[in-house]
Amino acid sequence: MTAPRVRIAPSPTGPLHIGTARTALFNYLYARHTGGTFVLRLEDTDQARGSLAYEKDILDGLHWLGLHWDEGPEVAGEAARGPYAPYRQMLRLPSYAEATERLLAVDAAYPCYCTPDELDADRKAQEAAKEPPRYSGRCAALTADERAARVADGRTAAIRFRVGSGVVAFDDIVRGRVEIDVSNLGGDFVIVRADGTPLYNFTVVVDDAAMDISVVIRGEDHLSNTPKQILLYRALEHPVPQFAHLPLILNPDRTKMSKRKSQTAVSDYIAEGFIREALVNYLALLGWATGTEEEVLSIDEIAERFDLSAVHKGGAVFDRERLEWLNGQWIRRLDPDDLVDRLRPFIEADLAAGRIDIAPTDEELRALLPVITERLPTLGAIGDLVGFLWVRDLAYDPALLVPKRWDEATAGEALRAARTVIAETGAVAFEADELEPPLRALAETRGWKVGDLFMAIRVAVTGRTATPPLFDTLVALGRERALERLDRAIAALQEGSVPR
């Protein structure tokens, strides 16, 4: 058996969808596992809905995920590669025309002059009669003279494919044997619009045949298209590829995942700070499992274990909580320098949005890593976590400076005492190990709970009650700025501006 050829064929009618990414991933995994070829083809014939911006979003997203294709079109400065070019449908128009001629020549297809109004009326009548909608076959047996008459009438023709009769069966790699009676296909279907542009069911077959695609891996929503396509393969006298229909990714209400009910754009996940390792890991485990208890796996480890026939048949609800957990797992596994690089764009974004005033240097960020990695569910959480380090003026409710067990006077006194200790200690070496013992000693001699003292200091220097470890935070802030913030907190308490 020769190496399989698989493909992802996105249509640039919207940003890269999670579902498309998952289908691309499974194709990629199958290709890598079997030593096959992964092809990218752009289905850009829907000129009305498609756009270049979407095209870029899709390609960028695929690249970002690490789903690099072996063959594909020229895009964003990248040259086309592969022996089956072109890899975009608008450039393949002649091949559809040629295929159409072949079908017409053997009468496997015929021109249909029905107007939209006629078709509409047919459909309505069928609906009223409680019959399943199907093409009436009005133009199926027109004589040459009758056709000529309609052309003379100025009518243009769509091309319909003769569906015939019988049962189409195929062995789906994930679903097993599927059989559909051709009489349920809705009659002869249109393959070329009256304006001459080809339709999906036709172009996929012509392209997949031309590109020698041997395994078609796609979403379950295409299952019912498959018999039509098999009929087309036969009429075109091309071997029928294998099919594998993947279970759908679902909204929480178990309907097909949609923009209306879920976050579906991959770019939105990227913008939130999900990392590719996590998204790939998560998506691969939606509808498929290794059969072992391994859960956190790299794309290469997954490719090694991947088995299309073990893919589930039932749909899977997209669970963001689990994705976040995996994201945390992967963030903690990242190499520190890599993490600094990946964090950078999020810091820049915070800066641009005015959420912070100063950007840390790589060294500063790197030093912070040990205390922030385990607190980062997403990269985008960096600002929430330690943004207080990079703002000039801290804004917070002074009431937070007073721990539950204390009153304002105690808080003020504690902060003054702490300030003195920190000022003295820091003069030698401003390090966590140097700061902690004297502050603990202070709490002890005064009979304060360490937690209370530390909390007062924490709020004074960060403006928040939940932060990374206090002493690391003080060090990251620097001696001068820490003292400055303590002074401001003390002043705030003295002004009596703390509502109880």
Added chain:
RNA sequence: GCCCCCAUCGUCUAGAGGCCUAGGACGCCACCCUUUCAAGGUGGAGAUCAGGGGUUCGAAUCCCCUUGGGGGUACCA
């Protein structure tokens, strides 16, 4: 309506006739660790395997029916 597909904890899943009084993970709860928050560790609640019939010495696993859910029914992809 018609056609097709599917069905194990809330969610993702293991399970391919006896190893299952159904295992893991996320989430949830408790405890431990602990200056807060996380992370980590330990433990717990949570599924009569949709229901009913078969087949079999034996069924979550095989067959049938019912129910429920989903997908498709375009001169969209």
